Amino acid sequence: MKKRFFYLFSLFILLLSVVCSCKDDNNELTPPESSPEITIPSSENLSPVLLQEGGTVSLSFTTTADWTASLVNTRAESWITVTPSSGSKGKNEITITATTNETYDERNATVVLKCGTVSKNIVVTQKQKDAxxxxxxxxxxxxxxxxxxxxxxxxxxxxxxxxxxxxxxxxxxxxxxxxxxxxxxxxxxxxxxxxxxxxxxxxxxxxxxxxxxxGFGDFITLTKKDFTIPEEGGNVDIEIKSTLGYEVKMLSDVDWITEIQSRAVSTHTHHYTISPNDTYDSRETKIVFYNPEDESVADTVTIRQLQKDAIVL
CATH class of the missing domain: 2.60.40.10 (Immunoglobulins)
Structure with missing residues (x-):
């Protein structure tokens, strides 16, 4: 009897050892729980820009656990949507859709991807309506x-x-x-x-x-208003632009300026001959072209002549 008991006890110890050994093996095969992670390929654009007319943009990523996608500012929900809004671990893709921007301002929204304690932001920009x-x-x-x-x-x-x-x-x-x-x-x-x-x-x-x-009004204007003549004398042509009749007068009585009346010229061009200056003083006069009915409508030309033996720089 004792012999049989010893045999059974030895068998029990052997079985217990096998069970414990299997349990240890199972513990070694169970991998440790991984930390949350979001991986986005470098080819993906994390700052997409959408046109004023609206549109969609997609973004692919990989997570090591369940994830969610949401808008940081809920006010953007009126013009932007993200689908799907959640998913499980592995390779995934979200689609961001924006409606037409009828405002005159550019608008932005941030989509946040979360996987456990890890998050990634996608900043979406939409162009404004041009005005x-x-x-x-x-x-x-x-x-x-x-x-x-x-x-x-x-x-x-x-x-x-x-x-x-x-x-x-x-x-x-x-x-x-x-x-x-x-x-x-x-x-x-x-x-x-x-x-x-x-x-x-x-x-x-x-x-x-x-x-x-x-509109236009009555005027008298001269295309050139100042003339300087050498001591030898010469000719001066005065062109006039006018919307009404006019008369001519000199502001001083001079004998060294003579108007040429015999030439067939435009009524809006006046020709004068300047005599040589035999004095040693320069001389000057003014000729006024005016409307006899309203002398405030007028323009004036100044003629200067150099003195004898003058040096001109």
């Missing part, structure tokens, strides 16, 4: 000229093209949906006719046209 407008497309300027200010509202860079040589731009401003004032100088109208010019403000396919209308 280019002018508050007034018509300006009227009197014959004397002056300044006009064209108010432009734009959120894009633009160019200015002036289609009239009598309209001069003073300053140029550009940039985003703010009000820019473009200043122009309108020269006096001495053509005798009404005239029309254009200011084109453009950016790509967007453009605005501003019309500038200028």
């Amino acid at each position: 280019l407008t002018v508050t007034s497309s018509k300006y009227e300027v009197d014959s004397k000229g002056g300044n006009i200010s064209v108010e432009v509202k734009a959120n894009i860079n633009f160019e200015v093209e002036v289609r009239a040589d009598w309209i001069k731009q003073q300053t140029e401003k550009t940039r985003a949906l703010t009000t820019s004032n473009l200043n122009f100088t309108i020269e006096p109208n001495e053509t005798g006719d009404k005239r029309e010019g254009e200011i084109i403000i453009k950016s790509g396919e967007l453009s605005e046209t501003v019309k500038v209308y200028q």
Whole structure:
């Protein structure tokens, strides 16, 4: 009996050893639990830019555990969506979709990928709706000229093209949906006719046209108002632009200037002969062209003649 008990006890110890050995082997085969991780290929763009019309962009990644995707700012949920919003470990892909941006401002949203305690941010930018407008497309300027200010509202860079040589731009401003004032100088109208010019403000396919209308008034103007003649004398041709009749007078009584009346010339060109100066003093006179009905409408030319033996530098 004792012999049999000893045999059974030995068998029990042997079986217990085998069980313990198997248990240790199983512990060695169980891998340790891995830490959370998100891997995004370098080829993926973490700062995608979407057009104003909207669209989608996809991003692939790999995680070592379950993950979630969400927007940092919930206000962006009105124009951007992320699908799917969660998933399990392994290789995955999310799609980010934006609706049309009807505002005049660029907008941004941040999508955060989370896997346990690890996170990655994707910053999405969407372009704004381009705008280019002018508050007034018509300006009227009197014959004397002056300044006009064209108010432009734009959120894009633009160019200015002036289609009239009598309209001069003073300053140029550009940039985003703010009000820019473009200043122009309108020269006096001495053509005798009404005239029309254009200011084109453009950016790509967007453009605005501003019309500038200028009237005309009565005027008398000289194309050249100062003449210096050598001591030997010579000839002076005075050209006049005028919208009305005029008369001529000298402001001093001189005998060294004679108007040539016999030549067949334009009524708006006057020819004078200057006699030689035999004195040792220079001399000067003024000739006024004026409207006899309103002498405030006038222009004056000055003729100077050098003295005898003068040195001219």
